[in-house]
Amino acid sequence: MANVNFNKLSDNTFDAIVIGSGISGGWAAKELCEHGLKTLVLERGKDVVHLKDYPTATKNPWDFPHRGRLPLEVKKENPVVDRCYAFSEATEHFFVKDKEHPYVQDKPFDWIRGYQVGGKSLLWARQTQRWSKFDFEGPARDGFAVDWPIRYDDLAPWYSHVERFAGISGNHDGLETLPDGEFLPAWTMNVVEKEIQKRIMANYKDRNVIIGRCAHLTQPKEIHLQQGRGQCQARSLCERGCPFGGYFSSNSSTIPWAAKTGNLTLRPDSVVHSIIYDEHKQKAIGVRVVDAHTGKAVEYFARIIFVNGATLNSNLILLNSTSNRFANGLGNDHDQLGKYIAFHNYRGSLTAGFDGPMDSYYYGRRPTAVMMPNFRNVHRQETDFLRGYMVFYTATRAGWGHQTDDAQIGADFKQNISEAGPWGIYMMMQGETIPKASNFVQLSKTLKDKWGVPQLQISVDYDDNDIKSLKDFLQQGAEMLDKAGCKNIATNDSKQAPGLDIHEVGGVRMGHDPKTSMLNKWNQLHACKNVFVTDGACMTSTGTQNPSLTFMALTARATDYAVKALKKGEV
Numbered sequence: 001m002a003n004v005n006f007n008k009l010s011d012n013t014f015d016a017i018v019i020g021s022g023i024s025g026g027w028a029a030k031e032l033c034e035h036g037l038k039t040l041v042l043e044r045g046k047d048v049v050h051l052k053d054y055p056t057a058t059k060n061p062w063d064f065p066h067r068g069r070l071p072l073e074v075k076k077e078n079p080v081v082d083r084c085y086a087f088s089e090a091t092e093h094f095f096v097k098d099k100e101h102p103y104v105q106d107k108p109f110d111w112i113r114g115y116q117v118g119g120k121s122l123l124w125a126r127q128t129q130r131w132s133k134f135d136f137e138g139p140a141r142d143g144f145a146v147d148w149p150i151r152y153d154d155l156a157p158w159y160s161h162v163e164r165f166a167g168i169s170g171n172h173d174g175l176e177t178l179p180d181g182e183f184l185p186a187w188t189m190n191v192v193e194k195e196i197q198k199r200i201m202a203n204y205k206d207r208n209v210i211i212g213r214c215a216h217l218t219q220p221k222e223i224h225l226q227q228g229r230g231q232c233q234a235r236s237l238c239e240r241g242c243p244f245g246g247y248f249s250s251n252s253s254t255i256p257w258a259a260k261t262g263n264l265t266l267r268p269d270s271v272v273h274s275i276i277y278d279e280h281k282q283k284a285i286g287v288r289v290v291d292a293h294t295g296k297a298v299e300y301f302a303r304i305i306f307v308n309g310a311t312l313n314s315n316l317i318l319l320n321s322t323s324n325r326f327a328n329g330l331g332n333d334h335d336q337l338g339k340y341i342a343f344h345n346y347r348g349s350l351t352a353g354f355d356g357p358m359d360s361y362y363y364g365r366r367p368t369a370v371m372m373p374n375f376r377n378v379h380r381q382e383t384d385f386l387r388g389y390m391v392f393y394t395a396t397r398a399g400w401g402h403q404t405d406d407a408q409i410g411a412d413f414k415q416n417i418s419e420a421g422p423w424g425i426y427m428m429m430q431g432e433t434i435p436k437a438s439n440f441v442q443l444s445k446t447l448k449d450k451w452g453v454p455q456l457q458i459s460v461d462y463d464d465n466d467i468k469s470l471k472d473f474l475q476q477g478a479e480m481l482d483k484a485g486c487k488n489i490a491t492n493d494s495k496q497a498p499g500l501d502i503h504e505v506g507g508v509r510m511g512h513d514p515k516t517s518m519l520n521k522w523n524q525l526h527a528c529k530n531v532f533v534t535d536g537a538c539m540t541s542t543g544t545q546n547p548s549l550t551f552m553a554l555t556a557r558a559t560d561y562a563v564k565a566l567k568k569g570e571v
Helices: 023-034 072-077 133-142 152-166 191-203 222-226 250-260 311-319 410-418 464-483 548-567
Strands: 013-019 039-042 264-267 270-278 283-291 297-307 339-342 348-354 370-372 389-397 423-432 440-448 454-459 487-493 505-507 528-533
Touching (some): 013 023, 023 297, 023 548, 039 297, 133 152, 152 250, 250 264, 283 528, 297 311, 297 548, 348 464, 389 464, 423 464
Parallel strands (some): 297 528
Antiparallel strands (some): 348 423, 348 487, 370 389
16 A cells, blocks of 8 residues: 555645554544545554554464463563563564664653554554543643643534544443443443442442443444444454454554545655754645665655654654754744643552352453443542542453362363353553643653654653542442452552553643643644644643544544645645
């Protein structure tokens, strides 16, 4: 798919350039191409074509030399990415290796990256929830961060737009804290999850337990079949790339759709160095690129530019885009760029046992968990910490449940390990963190990568608010499990570094005032109107929900505005 229509375009000039091909970049490409704009998508990593470039998608465990586990040498060379749950012998080709793309950790930060066409859309956990009005109103109401320049009603039609195309499964639950969407049939809870749901909701009137919503085709519609996608097979091998197109990714959905218009040029192996600003035109005119293999520099030009390199790389690109007008980074008139990074607090979890029916089991590997929308500080401030957390839990029966410590061989051993064990419960938090100026990224003054781009220097950490939220979750989680009839309840603080949640946001935040924000309500740079940032970098706050659906909706909304503004000559 690389270099579609490249020879038909002269002088490296396009109507639009999109930097990055992940979840938000793929959406920018789709929308711009559908509107008739000749669009160049720049991806720093290799090309990955749906179906063709999923080398492990259909392999069996015994097809791998180490049965899916990584050799110790690989693990030792990659201490950061090795902490990611999805990094294995079956997926390592889709992850950035530590030594190949170094960065500076002023404070411990696990930066998980996927440099290829599709980016981390091949690797994401696919959980998709809309934000509610409380999430957009929270910063202004509670006095942290800055006020979002949009509200839920501004984004609601765009949520619907992307949900219909991507394919989101879920129930219509009628919750004010988690608005309903355009859903395919939902996955179902198993018998123990339903029992815990019933007991929790009977004991807590403010806590709603529902099945998770996820970007999986439970019952494909015509729009999904037109994309060449099929029903999810519940294999739980998603991070290898799905040969059925059962989950949403740029590779299976938006990028092929953009290519069908004839307006897409996709250039992989293109490391973006910086955005070119024209002092006389007072706008950005193009992008400087370094070929990932040859090191050769080339420039591409366009009337509008969408920055979708994923949160921290988008910050890096803008910080490195300096000129006489913007000495500290493109659009950075008031020293806001790179600041107010936020993420999700994943440190808290609980385990427990449950005396569930031993004659019941479940089918398949459901790609979502049971979830509980945030119930802390929703309507008003009511705890000693700001904001709150979502809760997820699952009930499973592990295999190997009837092993003993005694050495066994033969038929008895085979029987024991083939039977399902007792029911176990796992519960985790997804906590909102508060954006603050002390959580920031900047460019290293001394270290560069092999393409001549400064390394990113990351200074992001937890604070007292995060610890209070964590403790509250562990206390509330244990109480809920106890009232649900669970036993042997154990709490855990992983103490993991920020970043492993892979939900980092901010640094190029939206807002009303150019003095306190980088982007306006249309995701335009206040000081450079033809540059749009619609990935996680644009987020004013992080909410408690998984972020990707909001990135997609913001991107679709911004591209619609950009095309109209371009036609009017306003950018």
